[in-house]
Amino acid sequence: MEIKYTIQGLLIYVAIAAYLSAFTETILRRQKAGQFLFAFGFIVAAGAYAYRWHNVGHMPLQNLFEVFLCLGAICYPVSLLCRRFLRVGGQWADMLIAAIVLFPAGFVFSAELRQLPPALQSPLFVPHVAVYALSYIFMAKAASQAILQLAGITPSANENLLNPEQATYRMVCVGFPLLTLGLVLGSCWGKLAWGDYWGWDPKELWSLASWLVYVGYFHFRYMFGKKHPRINSAWAVVGMAVIIITLLWVNLSKFFPGLHSYAI
């Protein structure tokens, strides 16, 4: 546990508190207050990210601290986009996800400033990580909808939202191209930096496994449609579990030494 007694840390803690308060208010059916706090949390999290950007002098996506900070800042716009344009609800889950992803940035990972090592000085660095970060949020939203489906929770009819099974499918449809692009950009970058577009590195293999879970999801859903909604949802939950392993366990565990170890 690392508590940050800095402006950076303070901004992160305020954002976490705002997200958690937003979640509580929404659960207690005080929607307006929840919305306001969610938006406020986003402004503070975006401020924390901008502050970090100013300090490091480049888009901060170098290590897990910066990636989780980024994830905490993009939850709100993704949630808003999904509700307004994609008819996917579950904003209370988004508030919780935002607080959860900011937690490691606030309490676990070091915020020490570091210069970019040679391998990361590539024009593909930012698009590769940013696209993955965005896809992870969509897939997290897909998993939250899948859990709602498994728990038998559906939105009320007057909300004009998709049912959780369809919402899961829509979220995976939005996130999958980004996941694919992230994998491809990583491969192209690997070719430029290390000479191989595929190095059999643990991070690459786990990324491939997470991509394949969603490929399996699409094939299964193509075969059976909505006949087995629980199995469809299980695919999305497993996909998210594999993403969490790819993002965290691979970088932190001694089981997986590889080319991505600088990203801690």
Next chain:
Amino acid sequence: MQKDPPTRVKSTNAMSMFRRSVMWAALALIIALIFLSIYGAFIGPERAQQFFNSLPLAVYWIAFILLLIVGMVIFRKFISVPALLLIHAGCLLVLAGAVWSSEAGHELQKKLFGIDRVPKGQMVVFEQSYEDRVTLEGTEQVRKLPFRIKLKDFRIDYYKPGYLLVQSRKGKTFRFVAEIGKEYFLGDDLGALKIVRAFENFKIRIEEDGNVPYDDTGPGDNPALEVQIITPTGQTKTRYVFALSPGHIHRDVEPVLRYYRPIRDYVSELQIIEDDKVVVEKDIEVNHPLYYGGYHFYQYSYDDQAGQYTVLMVVSDTGLNAVYLGYLLLCGGVFWHFWLRDIFAAIKAKSL
């Protein structure tokens, strides 16, 4: 000749069964690859590479490729939804390109077309010398390139300023930016320290009144910091901390000091020589390889003792275009299928 209706129904059923079997086989291969990837992640990159290039896995890859081809032929949906065709054709090209660029693929090209290229290897090139020999990866076999490479110079660029790392005997650590004139307080029990001077090439001149350190502008590289330690009792001591000899620690005083300079880049200034003429010249860095004659040359390693040679990785570009085209089709296909179709449909629905 037209088939009679029951036969047509029978063949339609048979086709439908076949399609279903293909889908099941595809799902089985996808699930198998998920587990194989996870297994590969646990055994480390080298063993994973061997594993995925082994004979049973070669059978798996061939089955995967064949299934993709069969799927693209038998499913009518690929014609009505071209984006799906792009996605699957993209995967097929990536796999085909990967097989073609593998060692086995290179062997096959040699046998079938007489194309004999170095698949992948390393070459050591000393400064101001020429080299055309490549040691094949994982072997001691040496092959020659059809041209020579000259290393004009190898250098390492560092971020400036560096850092002074401080460790107390009790294990407390500090990391300070090595800015000249900056004074850092370490605590009541440790005192403070001040960075007085930085040297690029530290040397000592012996004079009448003692040893005088100076920054030599001549050849050589010996970066160092002059640090003034101010003890809690107010005593001051001058210490020199060297970047290239981290073992040079003053154990008689607290704290232990190290001079650390983060590496910005490794640069090899290369020339390609063909028929005694310089045909290409480039400074290669990490992320900026040199491409010539069907080979990519990467900055791979270097002489970490004296900096007199560089190690280049040489990789043949065989199959690379197929892989990149596959990536393009795959990405184009997924964005078209999952994003653009819906966006265009929504725009169309709004405009009606």
